[in-house]
Amino acid sequence: MTEPFPSNEPRATRVRRMRMRSMRRGIKEMDILMMRFAEAHLDTLDDAELDMYDLVLSQNDQDLYQWVTGQIPAPAQIAPMIDRIANAASDDPVAKRPV
Numbered sequence: 001m002t003e004p005f006p007s008n009e010p011r012a013t014r015v016r017r018m019r020m021r022s023m024r025r026g027i028k029e030m031d032i033l034m035m036r037f038a039e040a041h042l043d044t045l046d047d048a049e050l051d052m053y054d055l056v057l058s059q060n061d062q063d064l065y066q067w068v069t070g071q072i073p074a075p076a077q078i079a080p081m082i083d084r085i086a087n088a089a090s091d092d093p094v095a096k097r098p099v
Helices: 011-023 028-044 047-057 061-068 079-091
Strands: none
Touching (some): 011 028, 028 061
């Protein structure tokens, strides 16, 4: 697993970087899932949660998509954050709209 960016980065800069990385993923589905999670939760995460989210952002999109959608189990190191992202996605009223 790739390690996140250095922790000496100022919090405001770090949150902005993470928000941008959440919006600019490799596949559109992950852009949407991660962007919505970041907009709703990033400002309220503590430093340990930001570390875990940063680690999530460093993962391959195909793996990340399978973890968030529950197709395969996430690695234990990031599983709690993957669960939060998946729960936020399933609670999103836009996701529940009839097609």
